[in-house]
Amino acid sequence: MNSQQPPFAPSSGDVPAEQSPPALIDRFGRHVTYVRLSVTDRCDLRCRYCMSEKMTFLPRAQLLTLEETARLGRCFSELGVTKLRVTGGEPLVRPNVIWLFEQLGALAGIHDLTLTTNATQLANYASALKDAGVTRINISLDTLDPERFRNITRIGQIERTLGGLEAAIRVGFQRIKLNAVVLKNRNHDEVVDLVRFAIERGIDISFIEEMPLGVIGDHDRAEAYYSSDEIRRDLAEYFELLPTIDNTGGPSKYFRIADEETRVGFISPHSHNFCGDCNRVRVTALGRLLLCLGQEHSMDLRRTLHANPTDDARVKKAIVAAMDLKPSGHNFDLEAKPVIFRHMNMTGG
Numbered sequence: 001m002n003s004q005q006p007p008f009a010p011s012s013g014d015v016p017a018e019q020s021p022p023a024l025i026d027r028f029g030r031h032v033t034y035v036r037l038s039v040t041d042r043c044d045l046r047c048r049y050c051m052s053e054k055m056t057f058l059p060r061a062q063l064l065t066l067e068e069t070a071r072l073g074r075c076f077s078e079l080g081v082t083k084l085r086v087t088g089g090e091p092l093v094r095p096n097v098i099w100l101f102e103q104l105g106a107l108a109g110i111h112d113l114t115l116t117t118n119a120t121q122l123a124n125y126a127s128a129l130k131d132a133g134v135t136r137i138n139i140s141l142d143t144l145d146p147e148r149f150r151n152i153t154r155i156g157q158i159e160r161t162l163g164g165l166e167a168a169i170r171v172g173f174q175r176i177k178l179n180a181v182v183l184k185n186r187n188h189d190e191v192v193d194l195v196r197f198a199i200e201r202g203i204d205i206s207f208i209e210e211m212p213l214g215v216i217g218d219h220d221r222a223e224a225y226y227s228s229d230e231i232r233r234d235l236a237e238y239f240e241l242l243p244t245i246d247n248t249g250g251p252s253k254y255f256r257i258a259d260e261e262t263r264v265g266f267i268s269p270h271s272h273n274f275c276g277d278c279n280r281v282r283v284t285a286l287g288r289l290l291l292c293l294g295q296e297h298s299m300d301l302r303r304t305l306h307a308n309p310t311d312d313a314r315v316k317k318a319i320v321a322a323m324d325l326k327p328s329g330h331n332f333d334l335e336a337k338p339v340i341f342r343h344m345n346m347t348g349g
């Protein structure tokens with residue numbers, strides 16, 4: 001990462017040593033070192049598990065500015081956060097987002113600056129992202145079949161996503177990871193082909209159990225549930241999966257494919273709850289600090305930023321105080337009516 005300093009207000013921050021803010025530790029002793037920053041709720045796809053067909057997006061004037069998001073990134077890094085992920089919605093549809101990556105890439109305490117994207121625009125941005133200091137990219141790809149891709153995303157063309165992936169490989173990104181949400185009778189029969197695809201390119205892949213976020217009005221999430229254990233069973237017929245202790249700082253539990261570079265991860269909110277070692281919080285595009293993906297505990301950081309335009313110490317104080325709001329975990333229940341009305345594109349996945 002380069003050492004250029006961001007051109008916005010200097011950190012007042014630097015609270016004298018005797019008052020230096022504590023690291024981000026919640027009531028359950030979990031240390032928060034990873035923040036997902038959402039830069040938009042908008043997207044050029046409409047994945048069935050993520051959004052309803054007709055979405056109303058937020059007025060642009062209500063979003064955090066990129067300068068405010070960069071300022072938050074700096075505050076978090078000064079509180080001991082070492083990993084930032086930029087997400088959305090689709091982060092690459094936000095105008096001038098490369099500027100934000102450059103600011104975040106310049107933060108000395110950030111060792112891992114990552115992006116989650118549907119890759120439709122990645123062919124245009126891969127090189128600039130690399131130059132900005134992005135260390136890793138996750139690309140969402142649920143199927144290799146163009147028709148299915150269009151069906152799952154409602155409007156997408158697989159060629160654009162595959163082109164984005166190839167561009168990211170070409171400019172030298174290491175440890176690219178595919179994310180695939182697996183739905184029974186939609187794409188569960190493709191898990192072996194997706195792993196082969198990852199092996200051929202020397203990249204990783206994580207399979208995700210669908211989470212009940214927002215009303216999607218598309219399918220019954222309980223009926224479409226396909227567990228990580230079922231996926232592992234399907235893969236075990238073709239590959240030797242070796243358990244690892246690898247950890248990329250997120251919720252995936254990883255296996256290595258024998259004799260291959262590729263790791264296969266499982267994100268299993270239903271079958272293998274990951275809340276016990278949760279190290280993450282999210283900032284929505286509106287500047288709401290969400291303490292848990294599956295709960296509504298939150299703090300309005302936009303208001304704090306606006307009330308303290310040059311005083312980072314107060315912003316950091318608010319973030320530290322918010323740690324007391326972090327709940328022990330989610331209560332996802334696929335059989336129950338949705339209790340979280342916010343869609344994944346609003347959550348910052």
Ligand code: SAM
Pocket residue numbers: 043049050051087088089090091116117118138139140179180181208209210211212213344345348349
């Ligand atoms: N647009 C980008 C993308 O698709 O990669 C970033 C945002 S998207 C909300 C982040 C991740 O959340 C994607 O990997 C997507 O597949 C996943 N996702 C969306 N809705 C989900 C849901 N209801 N359950 C589980 N994962 C979901």
Ligand code: SF4
Pocket residue numbers: 043044045046047050051088089090118140344345
């Ligand atoms: Fe867009 Fe990502 Fe949601 Fe798909 S999962 S609709 S690509 S935000």
